[in-house]
Amino acid sequence: MAKGTTWLLAIALTGILAVAAWSQQTSSLAEEEALRRLVTVQNKMILLPDLLREVGKQTGVTLTCGRELANDKLTVFVKGKPAAELLGHVATILMGEWRKTKDGYMLVQTAQARKWEEELLALERESELRETQRKIDRFLALAQQDFSSLVERARARQKEMIEGIVAKPGPSQAKSDPIGATENLAALNEGAEPLDYIIGRALHGFSPAQWERFWAGELYIASTLRLPGAEMLSADALRWVVQRKTLGLPPEQVERGEAEIPEEQIPENLIVVAGADANAGLTAVMVEILPETALLRRHEYSPPRFRFDKEEIAQHPLVAYWQAWRTKPEETAQLPPLAATLRAAAQPPQANYAAPSTSATPNPLVLTEIWSREQTASGTLVAPKQLALADILEWLARRANVQIIADAYRVPWIMPEAALDGREARLADWLKQTFAYGRGWWRVEGDYLLVKHHHYWYLRRTELPEKLLTTLEAKAAKGQPITLDDYASVAVSVTPLHETRPYFYGYTVRFDITSALANVAVLRFWASLSPPQKSVALRQGGLAYDALSPEQQRAFWNAAFTQLLQGRSSSAVKRARPGPVPRFEVRQTHIREYNLTAGSTTYTFDNYEQLQQFLRSVSRRGQALQQYRVEGYQISITSLSFVLLRDLVCAGSITLKQPIPVPKRQGK
Structure with a gap:
């Protein structure tokens, strides 16, 4: 039977299932006399196990749930209703079924619900994968060609553009201008990017097992340096980078053989990191280690772009089930x-x-x-x-x-x-x-x-x-x-799927979770340290690489490369302080901040005296604030840095904010 026919039959059945689900749950539970007792639960967000314990306490019946539902939460405002009714509705909301156990009843998710959820996740994964796969296919195709030829083609496009500009075509010629589709430099140089080429050559040689790990989130790391976990890049990669740089020189110089890249712009070594998964798209970064500094080039080829209103999602039996139920x-x-x-x-x-x-x-x-x-x-x-x-x-x-x-x-x-x-x-x-x-x-x-x-x-x-x-x-x-x-404990629980949520949904929490979600890699490394190691790092400003266990050393490089790839630190590449490399550094800065909020406007001051001066200034102008609120904070900014090379430091910055008393009373 065709997939579409199967889905149509499933959709036709959902109306019957939706109507019957609650009555079946209630009738079986109502056979238990104790569950006919009236219960009251008033909680806007309660974990399912806690809810079942509360109902169990009020009825004397042991109620549990399967592990697959243990982290589900519910909003329950029920007063003086039979427990069986409440529990039946809970099963409906969670697409579960009650099973009699030796001691009482257990709520488990139905096999159909699990299957449908996995299908929808797979559909979304497949949808997001398409663009990424197209990019990868293009890189694989480029890798079959000679890089010098790709550069020459890009140079020819540049020359064509210059000749078109010199010719200064009038309005009547504009439509036939062959350069109209290549107005920007990226389009002109398409196919002649060393990073794309290196990725294509690497992926071309992947085994099925490597592809599976790559899509599961394992990073591809390569370098002309001998770095832990990195594949060796040949010297050809350095040549490709130099060839690409010649595209920035005047074509006539290249034709006369006078194309020379300044020595300070010729890389001595390269580091390439690439990562892909169905949730975060494809991202790659190349670091050029130059004689005096390091240069980072980051490409986000296919950022996450969820679209849940797609026809294939809307027509899925699970969505149809809830559409029929509503x-x-x-x-x-x-x-x-x-x-x-x-x-x-x-x-x-x-x-x-x-x-x-x-x-x-x-x-x-x-x-x-x-x-x-x-x-x-x-x-x-x-x-x-x-x-x-x-x-x-x-x-x-x-x-x-x-x-x-x-x-x-x-x-x-x-x-x-x-x-x-x-x-x-x-x-x-x-x-x-x-x-x-x-x-x-x-x-x-x-x-x-x-x-x-x-x-x-x-x-x-x-x-x-x-x-x-x-x-x-x-x-x-x-x-x-x-x-x-605390932030590290949050980061440890974050998966690649979690990392897509701040952009599309976010989290409603009563503390600032931003730093935890923006620095997952470095905080996970911090969590891997023992209490004595953390104490030494905070007291001495870091840890020597040799002070880490072999497992921690692997975590060190993985965290550093992940942070480098994600590009979430403004100081991802900078010159390190003198000292041995590699190493882990910790730097803390403490400041105070006072916020004055009047209406919908908030003003921020570095100290309380600045705030007072602002109020006096406003008052002198006859614009005294009639009502305002002042809040004070002690802010600790902790920089966790992975010093990989003299000119390459991958850093994350965590801001810890604590309220402090305000010296004077609030405005009225």
């Missing part, structure tokens, strides 16, 4: 709970999530492109990072007599701002606004509102450990500093 617009008039009026709220929902640095803020244009083709139809979008759906549903629970069960993720919810104005509104109208951008499905079942996030198959695999986050949030709430070790 309450349809034409059904709303038949459901009394949807006609209820929400009580007015004086304040919008509050969450107090930490504001990340701009570089880590999800791109709202990407988000709206993903979720809606009518981006302006429903008004202004709420700023990313402000609220999670769990916060919004908690707010709803205070305003409506409705039982709420939803899956929960630490992801900013994008919605029209008007839905948060707190005015009285029909529940049906409020839900329409809140889900205007198609980021989830909802269903009314009796007096229950059930909610499921769209794209949850990706979200549940990119959530960070909840217990770790709540522990660090508790520290931040008490004014305790988030330490280097």
Whole structure:
């Protein structure tokens, strides 16, 4: 049977499955008398095992879940309802099934749910892979040619362009200008890039096992130097780089044989690092070790670019299942709970999530492109990072007599701002606004509102450990500093798939997680050090390479090359301080910062006296601020550097920010 036919049959069955799922779960659980007891759970984000323990405590029934569901979270606002009902709805939301055990009941994910999720992830992987594979195929084709020929072709294109400019074609000639498609230098020199050529030659010789490891995230490293884990590059690679540089010389000099590259621009050695996976695309970097410095060239050939509205995703049986399950617009008039009026709220929902640095803020244009083709139809979008759906549903629970069960993720919810104005509104109208951008499905079942996030198959695999986050949030709430070790514990749990999330979604957390997500490689290396090693590194400003175990030495090079490839440090290439190489360096800088916020504007000052001078200056101009807030911070900037060569240092910078008391009272 064809794949399309199979999917159509599966889609046809989803309506029946969606209707039958909850009733089957409830009927089996209701046979247990203890599960007929009324239970109350009010929690906007609770891990499934914790929820089951709470219901078990109220009913006396042992409730557990399979390992595959142990990290799932839910939003639950249920009051005085039979436990069997609550548990049945939980199974529906998580696409699970209850199984009788010796001691009680266990919730496991259904085999069909697992299969569908894996299929969708594979579809997204395949979609993102296509562009990367096209680039690689091109590199493989280039590698079959002589590099000198590629350079000469590029030179011919340059000459053609120059002749076209000299001829100064008029408007009538412009359309026939052969150079019209090659207006920029990159297009002119296409095919004559040493980095592309080196990658193509390397990949051409890959075995199937090497390809598998490469796509799984293993770096390809090559150098004319003998570096741990690096393949040896031949001296030809240096010649290719010099040939490429001649493209920057006047063609007439080359034709007369007078093309000479200045000695200080001729590389003595090269380092090449390339990495690819289905989540992060293809990236490569080449470092030229010149006589006096090092020069880094980084190419991001196919950055991650998720598009979840593709037809192949929308037509998948899993998406069709939830589409059939949701309450349809034409059904709303038949459901009394949807006609209820929400009580007015004086304040919008509050969450107090930490504001990340701009570089880590999800791109709202990407988000709206993903979720809606009518981006302006429903008004202004709420700023990313402000609220999670769990916060919004908690707010709803205070305003409506409705039982709420939803899956929960630490992801900013994008919605029209008007839905948060707190005015009285029909529940049906409020839900329409809140889900205007198609980021989830909802269903009314009796007096229950059930909610499921769209794209949850990706979200549940990119959530960070909840217990770790709540522990660090508790520290931040008490004014305790988030330490280097805390950030390292976050980095250890990050996978390549996690690293795509800050750009497309982000995380709603109550401490600044930006440094952890931007320096995963260096923080993982820090986590590999023993407490005595960390103490020495902080006290003495680093560690000698010989002080590392063989395993740590491998981690040293892997972290350095990964940081170099990702290019997340502005000082990725710089001259090292005198000393032995390689080595690991730690440098810490401590500063204070005071932020004055008036309305929607925040001013930053290096010290409190500067802030006071600003207030006096504003007052003298007759523009005294009537209401403002001042916050003080002690900021520690820790630079973790891998000194590889005299002129090559791969560094990561971690900013630790702790609130401090403000000397004087706040403005009124």
